[in-house]
Amino acid sequence: MRVSGEVYKAPRRRNRPNSRNGQQHKAAISGRSRQKRAPRAGGKIGEAFRSFDWDRALDAIIVMDSVGIVSGWNEQAEATFGWPRAQILGKRLVDKIVPPRYRTAHEAGVRHFLAGGEGPLLNKRFEITGLHKDGHELRIELSIAPVKVGNRWTFTAFVRDLTESKRIAETLRETREELAWMSRLTAMGELTASIAHEIKQPLSAIISDTETNLYWLASQKPDIEKVRTITQRIGQDANRAIDIIGRIRSLMNKTGAERVPLDMNALIHEVLDLTAWELRRHKVSVKTELSSPLPMILGDRIQLQQVILNLVLNGMEAMAPVEDRPRVVSVKSEPHKEGGIQVSLHDTGIGIDPASANHIFEAFFTTKPNGTGMGLSICRSIIEAHDGRISAMPGNPHGAVFQFSLPIGG
């Protein structure tokens, strides 16, 4: 940072577009008029600075004069924008590396600055879209240092191609989503019996009601009202089965995150429905204390259901060894004092070992023999992606409390 600061402060004279070879260009860009204002840190840094080969800079460095003609273009600029130095020096910069839709604004900005106005984009970093020689656009980070040489302004731009870091961030996000999806599939796998049970209930009712209807219809004087009531119920049960399948499908699907308004209480109920059978199998009873109305929050339905699902299953597993007290998971929702909402799950399980409390949300940390150590870390990454907070603490008198809060904005 310090070096670049000195660069843009170093007054630089001239830079004629006819400097065609690299050496000349390097000299031009490195600022020959350094003697006019020596670097404050003294001779040593000055030497290194003076002799620096700008073509070795990892950032693109571009110099443009006051009428918009390119007068400096290092190798990284060639790599970033695809223009060989020979083809761009002496040309109007705006025509080459500014996407057409931004050109008017670019030129207006330069004119405004030259007319004595402020340059709001000068001397700071910002992210912008650039244009490559082959026509594709790229995100770049840019800082521009204006330098007055004589009575004319010169602009030096330092450009960092963000394509790679964007790609890494994107890959990271995809990996996270993939991991969350895998963990969701694993959780759903554990719930197979529960899900089958959940779907079987309405279907069994439909089968029974159909048989009942047929019985009435075969009687001497069928009671049409009775048959109508039962038929309506068949329709409702069929819809219920469809809804369950839809919910399960969406949890099994690999979907990109989306922000929609959500009623957290509804999400909690859906997850508890899905896990009801499994919880009973583990002799776990559920208590809910859901504050209503609860502010709607913006968030990803599937991801937030996954958080609740992971926490419920986590609590259930924590209670498996417990025999001397009731196994209860208490789910509570309430408005958060800072706006948004807060959800807590209190189980009566084995509790949190104080030694591991700090690591409980870390990836691959597990105290379970068959745990992957991903469940809670995924919870945290989802909650944090929603700008929320998640924490764990020992329960009173036993067990553990997991608590997360989410802002309204999601």
Place this chain on the structure above:
Amino acid sequence: MTDKPAVVAVIDDDPSIRDALGSLFETVSLKADLFASVEEYLQASKSRLVNCIVLDVRLPGPSGLDFQAQLASSNDETPIVFITAHADIPMSVRAMKAGAIEFLTKPFRHQELLDAVRTGIEHDQSRRAEVQALADLRSRFASLTPRERQMMALLAEGRMTKQIAGETGISAMTVRIHRNQVVSKMGARSTADLVRMADKLGLASSKGQAD
């Protein structure tokens, strides 16, 4: 007893299943009371007669199997037909060993469930009839004088009139009078019938032990 209409209690937390079963029992004119949980059932059943319970295995709170054990320990012999959406062999074995009438997996055929429930109701009604008969017998026995009870016990052991007279030091005539009185009060058709009653009341064995 049997002329009272039979009542089935359905305990299932799923409203769809409950309603469907309610409609099913309506087709055979059985009165069905529907409950979402064991607690609900217990609240209501105190004042009501139930001849058969159709019980879901997995329930919120105590499970169906827990409830079966609970009833057994309180000597409530109401017959139970289990229904479950998810069959599990150890579970069904446990239920049947504990005296369940049937263990059905959803979806089941109506006839299967109706047959099981009918069996349950029959068991219950004959059991109730027996209980009632024994209670009647006990109250008749309670109406006997101490001397008459002694006579009945001796008769039940197969003693002849003269033996009884000898043992008790009263005249054979008096023994006969007492015996007729006992037979009449107990509503027995014969001395043999009286012996059977004494057996049911556990007189013969206790007397035997007392000797």
